[in-house]
Amino acid sequence: MKRLVPRVITSAVGILLILTAFIARPDEAGEGPWLVRAFAYIDRNFSVWFSILAVFAFILGGASLLKSHLSKIMQRRPDWPYSVVTLVSFLAVLVIGLFKLGGPPGLQGEVTDASAWFMVVFEALYEPLMSTLYAMLAFFVASAAYRAFRLRSLEATVLLFAAFVVMLGRTPLGTWLSDFLPKSLNFLRIDTMSMWIMRVPNVAGHRAVFIGIAVGVAALTLRVLLGRSSAEGDQA
Amino acid sequence: MSLWLNAESWNLLIVILAMMAALIWGVRRAMAGHRPRVRRIAGVEAMEEAVGRATELGRPVLYVAGTQDLDNIQTVASLGILGSVGTMTARHGCELIMPTDRSLVLSAAREVLRESYTAVGRPDAYSPDIATYISDDQFGFAARVDGIISRKKPAACFLQGAFYAESLLLAEAGAQAGAVQVAGSATSHQLPFLIAACDHVLIGEEFFAAEAYLSEDPVKLGSLQGQDLIKNAVVVTLIGTAMLVSLAGALDWPWLTSFKDGVLRLLRP
Amino acid sequence: MTTPKIQPDFLIRLGNLDRRWLYLLLLVSLSLTLLYSPLFPDTPSAFTRPIFQRIEELSPGQSILVSLDYSPASAPEIEPMAFAVTRHLLVRGIRPVYVTLWPEGNNMLQEIRSQVIEVDFPALEEGRDWAALGFKSGGPLLINALRQDLSAMYTGDLRGVPLDSLTALGGAKKLADFPLIIAFSGGTPGLKEWILYGGDPTGTPVAGGCTGIGTPEFLAYFPVQLMGLLGGLKGASEYESALAARYPQRDFPRRAGRRMGPQTVAHVIVLLFLVLGNLSYLRRRSTTSGPSTPASGGTR
Numbered sequence: 001m002k003r004l005v006p007r008v009i010t011s012a013v014g015i016l017l018i019l020t021a022f023i024a025r026p027d028e029a030g031e032g033p034w035l036v037r038a039f040a041y042i043d044r045n046f047s048v049w050f051s052i053l054a055v056f057a058f059i060l061g062g063a064s065l066l067k068s069h070l071s072k073i074m075q076r077r078p079d080w081p082y083s084v085v086t087l088v089s090f091l092a093v094l095v096i097g098l099f100k101l102g103g104p105p106g107l108q109g110e111v112t113d114a115s116a117w118f119m120v121v122f123e124a125l126y127e128p129l130m131s132t133l134y135a136m137l138a139f140f141v142a143s144a145a146y147r148a149f150r151l152r153s154l155e156a157t158v159l160l161f162a163a164f165v166v167m168l169g170r171t172p173l174g175t176w177l178s179d180f181l182p183k184s185l186n187f188l189r190i191d192t193m194s195m196w197i198m199r200v201p202n203v204a205g206h207r208a209v210f211i212g213i214a215v216g217v218a219a220l221t222l223r224v225l226l227g228r229s230s231a232e233g234d235q236a
Numbered sequence: 237m238s239l240w241l242n243a244e245s246w247n248l249l250i251v252i253l254a255m256m257a258a259l260i261w262g263v264r265r266a267m268a269g270h271r272p273r274v275r276r277i278a279g280v281e282a283m284e285e286a287v288g289r290a291t292e293l294g295r296p297v298l299y300v301a302g303t304q305d306l307d308n309i310q311t312v313a314s315l316g317i318l319g320s321v322g323t324m325t326a327r328h329g330c331e332l333i334m335p336t337d338r339s340l341v342l343s344a345a346r347e348v349l350r351e352s353y354t355a356v357g358r359p360d361a362y363s364p365d366i367a368t369y370i371s372d373d374q375f376g377f378a379a380r381v382d383g384i385i386s387r388k389k390p391a392a393c394f395l396q397g398a399f400y401a402e403s404l405l406l407a408e409a410g411a412q413a414g415a416v417q418v419a420g421s422a423t424s425h426q427l428p429f430l431i432a433a434c435d436h437v438l439i440g441e442e443f444f445a446a447e448a449y450l451s452e453d454p455v456k457l458g459s460l461q462g463q464d465l466i467k468n469a470v471v472v473t474l475i476g477t478a479m480l481v482s483l484a485g486a487l488d489w490p491w492l493t494s495f496k497d498g499v500l501r502l503l504r505p
Numbered sequence: 506m507t508t509p510k511i512q513p514d515f516l517i518r519l520g521n522l523d524r525r526w527l528y529l530l531l532l533v534s535l536s537l538t539l540l541y542s543p544l545f546p547d548t549p550s551a552f553t554r555p556i557f558q559r560i561e562e563l564s565p566g567q568s569i570l571v572s573l574d575y576s577p578a579s580a581p582e583i584e585p586m587a588f589a590v591t592r593h594l595l596v597r598g599i600r601p602v603y604v605t606l607w608p609e610g611n612n613m614l615q616e617i618r619s620q621v622i623e624v625d626f627p628a629l630e631e632g633r634d635w636a637a638l639g640f641k642s643g644g645p646l647l648i649n650a651l652r653q654d655l656s657a658m659y660t661g662d663l664r665g666v667p668l669d670s671l672t673a674l675g676g677a678k679k680l681a682d683f684p685l686i687i688a689f690s691g692g693t694p695g696l697k698e699w700i701l702y703g704g705d706p707t708g709t710p711v712a713g714g715c716t717g718i719g720t721p722e723f724l725a726y727f728p729v730q731l732m733g734l735l736g737g738l739k740g741a742s743e744y745e746s747a748l749a750a751r752y753p754q755r756d757f758p759r760r761a762g763r764r765m766g767p768q769t770v771a772h773v774i775v776l777l778f779l780v781l782g783n784l785s786y787l788r789r790r791s792t793t794s795g796p797s798t799p800a801s802g803g804t805r
Binding site for chain 3: 043044045046047048050051054055111112114119122126127130131133134138139141142143145146147149150151160163164167168170171172173195198199202203206207210
Binding site: 375 | 576578579692693716718719721722
């Protein structure tokens, strides 16, 4: 029963939503056969219901966070002081945002107003932290590329050449380096070659990958709808 | 019938029904005993070796099921692979660490792992703390997982699922910790980073096929065969339509032009 | 007598370079270039030009939907393009209606309000000349709902003003009523969802901007499903250049143009180390027969 009920709900809702794409729409006045009106109602309101459910998922996530860190603190597991920091930060921002401290008064007051403490926390803490972690990618890309891009084979050589052309082509240096070329040799310009690589082989490869992924998604979706997916805990 | 059916999407309905028919054909064929032969996927085979290596070294295995929620099909596929990885770690007696960034994924992962450990007769080795919830925030999650990698020094890292900017943060941390890394994702713009930093990568459809490959379940293997049939049909349609459009433009025969227009109308979304 | 230790030559040792030297070189050169960033000229590419032309063709008073689907992490790349396009829309008298699929999008909207609208267009009135509907959860499901009826998800703007009172909407009741959708996307949900669920089913043209790494993926949709794409900082710089050439009297700031210097330096350093790494690899291959040993910065 524990697995059957979720599986039935998943299958029923999934099939219903797929069918809404193929059932006719009511006319401008909202009139039409009862089935058509029913499916239009489902299509219009399902998104709203999902948003309501998503709120519960947020609450569940917060509760999971509280539970795991509280138990870590109480059991004095390794690194428990960091859990204290996590919980204090979590609760502080929650209170600041929920009660809209510092900003326009009232529950309707805008939490993103410049005077709101929420925006202060966002701009002083969240923005720099996120930007820092994202910026680390620049260094990690450099070290990963330095470690991985070796001329081991013909394919690797072609890849390296393409990397050179595209990386230079995305900067003013690429344009400047090709400025000496006459118009008849425009196709040899770094920026031209870069655009060609992006528009032709890249798009061809991506479209092929997309088609493969779409087919894979369709197959897995069908298995989920029929209750034959391992993610539901069924080791079929 | 047109009262009920959306006149604009009849062609899409035909395509979907044809795809379903192909998938069901593959599954029924496999269940009747004609199991398809699946080509070797190096990344999938490397998983078992990596878990074995981790057991010998006495270091844990790290599994990250992507950074999206359960409504993302890649997460669903990843949980399927997690089941097989859980079976491997249970059998080898190796520690498994699975940080998650979504509460629903945490719940599903715990169910999958409990099933896996029980299936190989090691329910005692299972603990709910194998899978832990970190944070919904993308970089908060990545920072914590990087911390886990640098402290616990896993011998194997499996990054399977939908990743975004944090993919390289996770993969490079694993590479610097000396872990054998097997990644799999259908997020195409992250694949270059995973390929640069990981030892094996399951690209796109290989990632979805990995679950079938590992489980050897006839239903899943059969659906792989159905997928191949669909892809072959897509390739034939693409080439055929391109040739048809080119010929119709070059020859300018009225009947050929009408035929071309009809085919394009059928294929238009 | 001990055997003298033979040092591998310089090129081979270069292949085992500690990655921290690479990080240090990047840090120093990027810091210097950011401090003294010159402005580089740029020309719109075949991906950028269609967006500029399309906005130029719109009539003053028309409303278009703009989705800000990015966070502070990707803001350095996407914010310049969002600012440039907002300036273009407002200078043409077009009314942007801002929505977002990301929770942080409301804060990004606040940046547009405070750094663009209040600075460059102080006479414009929220609700009349532009609207901020803000964030609702659901991602593609939100787009699905908006496809049928804006009021299914939004009762009003961020200030609580009812939808019917927002003249900036120009009478639009659903997605298809907008002549254009522009989505700035730092990840998912974002531009892809707008293409698949918003633009394709309704026939509404979709244009967008994305981070540099997302550009190759989105080009697969260009030019039919995606009429134009601003790819990363380069795309933003191209758009700023086009805007400056078309409206030189406004002298709008060019953040992306000033960041092309640091981007060039970063790319050149990475390419330099790729060359050095490969020279080391080839040298090692010519002197030994076995596989190279991985080190902190060496081959795998």
